[in-house]
Amino acid sequence: MDLNGIEVGSALVVVAHPDDGEFGAGGTIARMAAEGAEVTICVVSNGAMGSNDPDVARDVLIATREREQRAAAAAAGAKDVVFLGYEDGYLEDGNYIRRDIIREIRRLRPDVAIGPDPSTFFVDQRYLNHPDHRAVGLAFSAAVNPGATTVPLYRAELYDQGFGPHPLKAALLMTASNPDCYVDISAHMDTKIRALQAHVSQLGAYGGLGDRVREMAKLTAEKGATGTEYAEAFKAFFFEQRPSAQGEVKP
Numbered sequence: 001m002d003l004n005g006i007e008v009g010s011a012l013v014v015v016a017h018p019d020d021g022e023f024g025a026g027g028t029i030a031r032m033a034a035e036g037a038e039v040t041i042c043v044v045s046n047g048a049m050g051s052n053d054p055d056v057a058r059d060v061l062i063a064t065r066e067r068e069q070r071a072a073a074a075a076a077g078a079k080d081v082v083f084l085g086y087e088d089g090y091l092e093d094g095n096y097i098r099r100d101i102i103r104e105i106r107r108l109r110p111d112v113a114i115g116p117d118p119s120t121f122f123v124d125q126r127y128l129n130h131p132d133h134r135a136v137g138l139a140f141s142a143a144v145n146p147g148a149t150t151v152p153l154y155r156a157e158l159y160d161q162g163f164g165p166h167p168l169k170a171a172l173l174m175t176a177s178n179p180d181c182y183v184d185i186s187a188h189m190d191t192k193i194r195a196l197q198a199h200v201s202q203l204g205a206y207g208g209l210g211d212r213v214r215e216m217a218k219l220t221a222e223k224g225a226t227g228t229e230y231a232e233a234f235k236a237f238f239f240e241q242r243p244s245a246q247g248e249v250k251p
């Protein structure tokens with residue numbers, strides 16, 4: 001499929017928590033999948049902070065969130081979900097997380113990788129970004145460059161184990177503070193909402209979820225002057241020449 005000038009056969013979406021991928025890129029995931037790309041979602045944490053009810057057992061919560069993430073991925077049309085199992089709420093950019101993300105990039109060999117923007121500390125006056133999102137954003141950025149293509153990095157655990165370098169065609173950062181790439185998700189809005197609704201333990205009680213998500217996607221389309229009904233926004237990096245993409249990336 002053609003994603004803003006990039007030919008995408010497969011994509012890897014790296015997120016901190018179950019539900020981050022559906023919030024930040026659910027429409028893009030649904031569109032890539034619907035148009036024939038294989039999408040894998042890699043969740044770095046185990047989701048164990050997903051309830052403030054002291055009576056909810058930790059193991060039950062982790063299992064619930066894994067099940068919900070698999071259901072959300074299936075609803076969006078993603079092929080698979082990988083859980084790295086790091087402790088939710090305590091994520092820090094570091095060599096283990098970097099190594100594991102590089103391994104997934106080299107194992108799955110996607111054309112495009114999507115991850116959180118590490119530079120987003122806050123959004124307007126309404127949201128202080130979760131530190132796990134920033135931590136995964138930093139590790140993801142390091143995994144994209146130089147991690148994905150540098151043989152000596154973690155060589156004993158990666159290259160020597162058969163995980164050879166893999167150049168990505170592009171990387172997109174979700175929840176970007178300065179987005180410059182807008183993806184038309186107009187035909188996939190309902191799918192994005194259905195995928196979000198699969199996270200029952202997190203969003204089941206959120207009555208206005210669908211309306212809110214539509215409103216945000218409409219505002220994003222307006223901000224990007226996409227001329228489409230709905231859009232998702234990213235900070236984009238293109239690592240190959242894209243002669244067909246002129247004019248599709250907004251400044």
Ligand SMILES: [Zn+2]
Nearest residue numbers: 016017020130
């Ligand atoms: Zn999150």
